[in-house]
Amino acid sequence: MSDVLNLTLKIWRQANSEDRGGFQTYQLSGISTHMSFLEMLDVLNEQLIANGEEPVHFDHDCREGICGTCSLMINGQAHGPDRETTTCQLHMRRFNDGDTIVIEPWRARAFPVIRDLVVDRSAFDRIVSAGGYVSVNTGNAPDANSLPVPQQDQEKAMDAAACIGCGACVAACKNASAMLFVSAKVSQFAVLPQGKPERDRRVLRMVAQMDEENFGSCTNTYECEAACPAAISVSNIARLNREYLRASLTSDA
Amino acid sequence: MNSLVRALTSSVGKKFVMGITGLLLCGFLVIHLAGNLLLYVGAEQYNHYAHSMHSQEWLVNIAEVGLLALFAAHLFLAIRLTTENRAARQQRYELKKSKKDDPTTDLHADSWMFISGAVVLAFLLVHLADFRFELRDLDDVAYKTTTASGEIIDKEPFDKAVALLKNPISRWVYLIGSVLLAFHLSHGFASAFQSLGMSHPKYNGLIRVAGIVFAFVVGIGFASFVVWAYYLE
Ligand code: FES
Numbered sequence: 001m002s003d004v005l006n007l008t009l010k011i012w013r014q015a016n017s018e019d020r021g022g023f024q025t026y027q028l029s030g031i032s033t034h035m036s037f038l039e040m041l042d043v044l045n046e047q048l049i050a051n052g053e054e055p056v057h058f059d060h061d062c063r064e065g066i067c068g069t070c071s072l073m074i075n076g077q078a079h080g081p082d083r084e085t086t087t088c089q090l091h092m093r094r095f096n097d098g099d100t101i102v103i104e105p106w107r108a109r110a111f112p113v114i115r116d117l118v119v120d121r122s123a124f125d126r127i128v129s130a131g132g133y134v135s136v137n138t139g140n141a142p143d144a145n146s147l148p149v150p151q152q153d154q155e156k157a158m159d160a161a162a163c164i165g166c167g168a169c170v171a172a173c174k175n176a177s178a179m180l181f182v183s184a185k186v187s188q189f190a191v192l193p194q195g196k197p198e199r200d201r202r203v204l205r206m207v208a209q210m211d212e213e214n215f216g217s218c219t220n221t222y223e224c225e226a227a228c229p230a231a232i233s234v235s236n237i238a239r240l241n242r243e244y245l246r247a248s249l250t251s252d253a
Numbered sequence: 254m255n256s257l258v259r260a261l262t263s264s265v266g267k268k269f270v271m272g273i274t275g276l277l278l279c280g281f282l283v284i285h286l287a288g289n290l291l292l293y294v295g296a297e298q299y300n301h302y303a304h305s306m307h308s309q310e311w312l313v314n315i316a317e318v319g320l321l322a323l324f325a326a327h328l329f330l331a332i333r334l335t336t337e338n339r340a341a342r343q344q345r346y347e348l349k350k351s352k353k354d355d356p357t358t359d360l361h362a363d364s365w366m367f368i369s370g371a372v373v374l375a376f377l378l379v380h381l382a383d384f385r386f387e388l389r390d391l392d393d394v395a396y397k398t399t400t401a402s403g404e405i406i407d408k409e410p411f412d413k414a415v416a417l418l419k420n421p422i423s424r425w426v427y428l429i430g431s432v433l434l435a436f437h438l439s440h441g442f443a444s445a446f447q448s449l450g451m452s453h454p455k456y457n458g459l460i461r462v463a464g465i466v467f468a469f470v471v472g473i474g475f476a477s478f479v480v481w482a483y484y485l486e
Contacts, residue, residue, distance in 0.1 A: 010347075012347075023347065073346060073348075075348055075350065076346060076347075076348035076349040076350035077350050077351075077352050078352070081352075083352065102347055102348045104346055104347060104348070107342060107343065107344050107345070107346055108341060108342060108343065109340060109341050109342070109343040110341070172352065174338070174342070174364065175338035175341055175342070176338075176341040176342045176343075177264075177338070177341070179264075179265075207263055207264065207265055208259075208263065210264065211263055211264050214340070214341055215264075215341055216264075216337060216338035216340075216341030216342070217264040217265075217267060217268055217334050217337065217338060218264075218268060218448075219334075219338070219363060219366065219444070220363065220440075220443075220444040220447045220448065221363040221364065222353065223351060223352065223353060226351065226352035226353040226354070227352045234447070234452075235452045235453075235454070235457075237447065237452075238447050238450050238451065238452030239450070239452075240265065240450075241265055241268070241269065241447070241448060241449065241450035242450030243450075244260070244263070244265040244266070245260075245265075245269060245449075245450055248256055248257070248259070248260035248266070249260075251256075
């Protein structure tokens with residue numbers, strides 16, 4: 001296997017949110033298999049700039065899978081073919097010489113395209129602002145075991161907290177539902193003592209905001225879980241449903 | 254009251270109602286299938302069962318209203334949710350591929366719930382026209398019979414059922430309906446539990462398997478009556 005690839009890229013280009021947009025095809029040669037996917041796009045952009053063309057806009061920041069900024073639909077799969085991998089962690093060795101790669105932005109009514117492959121994910125920020133926090137200042141690290149947390153609960157909270165908010169769940173879901181994201185943001189607090197006091201208010205407000213943003217509803221297809229780079233489990237969605245039901249029936253709000 | 258309305262009109266609430274109505278309708282399927290199995294026991298037993306059930310007019314009325322409410326809610330939400338979910342995507346992908354690697358999802362029953370549900374609804378309407386409202390234009394054949402003295406009387410439930418099941422239109426509608434019902438249940442049963450918030454690593458596998466088994470039993474069960482009637486002299 002040679003470690004240089006010649007590729008055909010079919011990339012969604014859209015000048016702004018009003019523009020109708022469409023696919024453009026680019027030829028790229030001499031791409032090293034050791035490059036990351038985003039580095040490959042960097043090479044393309046350098047070529048475009050050298051030719052006096054507009055580079056392809058795409059979101060990226062940390063490039064090490066922790067910030068959740070990168071967001072590409074690669075050949076119909078959110079973050080590309082690898083499980084538990086963000087676009088920035090995807091490497092060109094996953095592709096073959098002569099491949100055509102289709103690159104699209106996340107598509108959801110709640111995630112309007114800003115430009116090319118960049119979408120506006122501020123709907124997620126608004127959902128978190130609606131209740132995805134603990135209001136009290138938790139101060140310095142407390143003495144060990146002053147607040148007992150069973151190890152399983154701590155694990156569940158940490159697993160949920162692994163969500164990087166990239167939006168792959170929405171992108172992969174046939175209903176563009178944000179329930180995996182919201183369920184992770186609810187669950188990371190719901191199982192911990194620090195999150196309990198605001199538990200009801202949090203879930204009610206976050207779900208209300210989620211609905212306001214026009215995301216779809218979960219039909220338990222579980223594409224989100226498969227696409228999630230942080231391996232957030234759909235059992236969190238069941239917890240979200242339970243939390244919501246409990247809060248609706250018992251809370252004062 | 255306000256909070257209840259808010260809860261039931263939220264995305265989570267709608268899914269909850271979808272799940273609970275679905276599971277209650279599964280309960281109805283069990284009862285209906287069990288009753289129908291008496292067809293295999295014998296005409297006498299089946300007729301006895303049908304007569305004693307219909308002699309409880311009150312109970313039948315309550316059950317019918319309850320079932321109608323369940324179906325109406327399930328159907329209304331199916332249309333609502335499907336429209337909303339379609340709208341939430343806005344623009345389709347040029348290319349879309351699953352990242353799941355679970356072979357049991359190969360048939361993608363979860364992506365066909367609206368369509369399979371619609372076929373089941375059509376089946377249900379024909380079935381109600383056949384049995385409940387006796388609307389099918391089959392008078393002499395299905396609903397009435399002539400006694401030795403030349404008097405025209407209602408057929409016994411067993412004879413009526415056999416006549417209707419032998420009808421070439423009903424036969425195919427029922428057969429296709431049963432298969433699609435099984436397909437619908439193969440996702441719907443387990444999905445309902447998740448929507449109701451019931452998920453636990455200890456039981457999830459069991460629920461999924463139970464859903465598939467339930468789908469097979471119900472599908473084969475109902476389809477078998479058509480096959481049985483076809484070969485009945
Ligand atoms: S760029 Fe930060 S996760 Fe990919």
